[in-house]
Amino acid sequence: MQETSTAPQARDRVEGDASPRYRELEFGVRSIQVREAADGSFYVRSDRELAPHAQRMTDRLVHWAQATPDHSFIAQRERLAGGGTGDWRHISYAQALAAARSIGQALVARGLGAERPVIILSENDLDHALLAMGCLYAGVPYCSVSTAYSLVSSDYAKLRHVVETLSPGLIFASDAARYDKAVRAVLPADCEVVYRSSAAEAAPHTRFAELLATQPTPAVDAAMRATGPDTITKFLFTSGSTKLPKAVINTHRMWCANQQQIAQTMPDMAKGPPVLVDWLPWNHTFGGNKNLGLALYHGGTVYIDEGKPTAAGIAETLRNLREISPTVYFNVPTGFEYIACAMESDAQLRTSLLKRVKVFFYAGASLAQPVWDSLHRTQESECGERIVMGTGLGMTESSPSALFINRPDVRSGDLGVPVPGLELKLAPVDGKLEVRYRGPNVTPGYWRAPEATAQAFDEEGFFRTGDAVQWRDPQDRNQGLRFDGRIAEDFKLATGTFVNVGPLRAKIIHAGAPYIQDVVLTGLDRKEVGAIVFGTPACAALSGLGADATLEQIMHSAPVQQHLQTVLDQLAQTATGSATRIARAVASTRAPSLDLGEVTDKGSINQRAVLQHRADLVEGLYAENLPFVLKPKQA
Known part of the structure; x- marks a missing residue:
């Protein structure tokens, strides 16, 4: 094998005198190491080693509850009796830890664990977050399930598959009136149902308030101490667009390592503490691992955005962004399209959203250049500088972040360079280079699916992503990689x-x-x-x-x-x-x-x-x- 290592081609920090001018943003990884094998494979690593990090996400909750007990961890607008939403209701880090111990005690008393985990059917909300923290504290894996499986699906086939795969001991949903039909359709005989709000003729259930009212004992603290890096935190299901969804095992090591990797690659995301206004669903790794984890790991705040990137839902998102100024803003291309259009005529939105945001970041489909251009025009008019539009590559199986851009002049399709501690293998497949992952943020496999797990890894232990990549500039590999499609497509x-x-x-x-x-x-x-x-x-x-x-x-x-x-x-x-x-x-x-x-x-x-x-x-x-x-x- 031939090994090359190239030096950084730019400063670690992009200053405001760049042309075009970008808001100051630090890039933590500017150069990579590349080994080239005789078979045409490339092995790619960051030039930065992964720094020491927390061993459990629970440790971060405990840390912030002690260091900044009154700081807001998560917030959501209150529901008004006549419909609509009102002021923000905040849950502090101290309150989140207290709730986690009470809920965790209730879960320990029920004998729940990896073989009988918790399934959460609700959309993002405060109770969803507190139940997740309780599961983490007690060492009981949980699974946030796509609400569409309960509320949109007509046959509940995917929801039934989730339940059959996990054998849950407890299923939680926020509103019995909305979720009870789906729950009844898939409920195993030995599974407890927990609702926040009841409804006439709902399935026999426990009220969520009872879990919150449980008195903690030394047993729950002992359960927390018994957890470690290899303890399963959650199961996240793949989209299942070609086959039935697979349950991706997520551990404390994966989640903590990836948050440290993000912090080293995109340091400004972790400074502040971070403030997020976010709608991305927690059943996806983007919203549930990256974004919620970003706040939890660094003592930040997540404002739950109940808007959506749709014609009907964008008004709530715009309302929230006029009021709360995020330090980093995540969305999908359609969401940025709506926001770009609204900012052209909405001065309050422009002022609030651009006030302190350090980077925009999108995932999913490609962001169309006209949308990109519109955002830059508005930013330059309002602030005299552009906001870097961050991109990268990741997946549920990598917790999710694997690559991030490492320069401000981002083009559609750019992926960037690997995060510290993650090794890439670019393997020749059907005339392309498939990117494969090996590192602490990569899943050990799929739950109760040994054959699928074995097929997912190659002979060197690299996870096969199915994503094809190419060099942004073959003469300067420090510029990183670009997306080259899905090999199977x-x-x-x-x-x-x-x-x-x-x-x-x-x-x-x-x-x-x-x-x-x-x-x-x-x-x-x-x-x-x-x-x-x-x-x-x-x-x-x-x-x-x-x-x-x-x-x-x-x-x-x-x-x-x-x-x-x-x-x-x-x-x-x-x-x-x-x-x-x-x-x-x-x-x-x-x-x-x-x-x-x-x-x-x-x-x-x-x-x-x-x-x-x-x-x-x-x-x-x-x-x-x-x-x-x-x-x-x-x-």
Whole structure:
């Protein structure tokens, strides 16, 4: 093997005199070490070693309860009797620890543990957080489950799978009126149900207030002391968009190591203490591990945002951001799109959001360049400087953060460099480089799934991610990596030509912004690449139709069809061959299905599941017997 180590090409801190000017932001990792193997693999590490860190997340709760007992850990707006929300209700670190000991005592008394864990069905709220802290303190694993499995799904298949996989001893839901139907559908015979608020004819249950009122004894403190780095903290289920979800084991070591890795790679995220205004659901590793963990590890505050990046839900998010100024702000691309639009005319929002934020950060789909440009224009107008838009790469199995950008001039698709303590293996697979992980933040495997666990790791113990990457600049590897799609999504045309789905999909979304939400590419064993286009909510306004218009009417309207036609024509002009030319496209008039695995509850569309369940649409696209099929005008 050949080993290279390159020196930093820039200062550790980006000053305000950069061009363009960015708000001061520290990057903790500026150079990497690369070993190249004879088989074409690369082994990549940060030049920084992982520093000593806490052994248990519980230790951080205890520390802050002693050091800053009155500081707010988590806050949520109070629900008003007539509907809506009022002022913020805060839970301090001292209150969170006291509640954790009481709840933990109740769990210990029930004999719960890894073989009989706790399942939480509720959305993000204060009781959800306190129950999670109680589980941590008592050493009882918990699993926050996607609310869509209970409230959107019609057959409860995924929820039933979660329950069968974990064999819970206790299921908690905030509101019996909303969750009782789902609970009754999947409830095992020996499982206790806990509701915060009751409802007529609900399943037999315990009130959450009883857990909170439990008197702690030395038994719960002994249970806490018995936990260690290898103790399971939680199970997080994968999205399950192609198969049934798998239960990813999360340990104290994983969570603590990853928070230390984040702090060393993006130090400004951990300074402050951090203040977050966050809606990202805790059943996802982004919201439940990274964001909630960021506050807990560094003594910060999470303001629970009950808004959503939707036309109906964004108003609450904007209300919260006008009132609370975060130090770091996380969202998905659709959320940033709404915020970018609102900031153009909302002076109060601009002032509050940009007051002290050190970095924006997105995950999920690609952020369209027009949205990026709009954010930068507003920031420069308001502050005279840009806010760095952070990106990276991670997954549920890596706690989640594996790579972060290490420079301010971020481009869509940039991933950055590995966090300290994590080794990457870039393994040649089907003409690409698959990135694989080995380090303290990587899961030991899937719960009760030994075969899936064995298949997930290669012969050297690296976790196979399925993500492909390439060097941002092969001549300067310190610039890090770029995303090169999902290996499993790529396919061959009938001509034998490979279609690189990830970059092409991102190119279409970028060209169609702000009206294209996602694209599923077709063409396996066919001569041409096709596309099924999913529109954004902005298509409704573009269509010019009224509020009662159906999705089919909106997507088939003349303005929307004309926009898609323009996008196809523009893309055809820059295509370099059959693998990069969209020869035909159709707008989807049916929303992706959660039950069929076409979409996750965070909005990520799965290519394979859509192609599987819409085979007739794909066939019609190529048989040319569908209405509203678009083709580029350029020959």
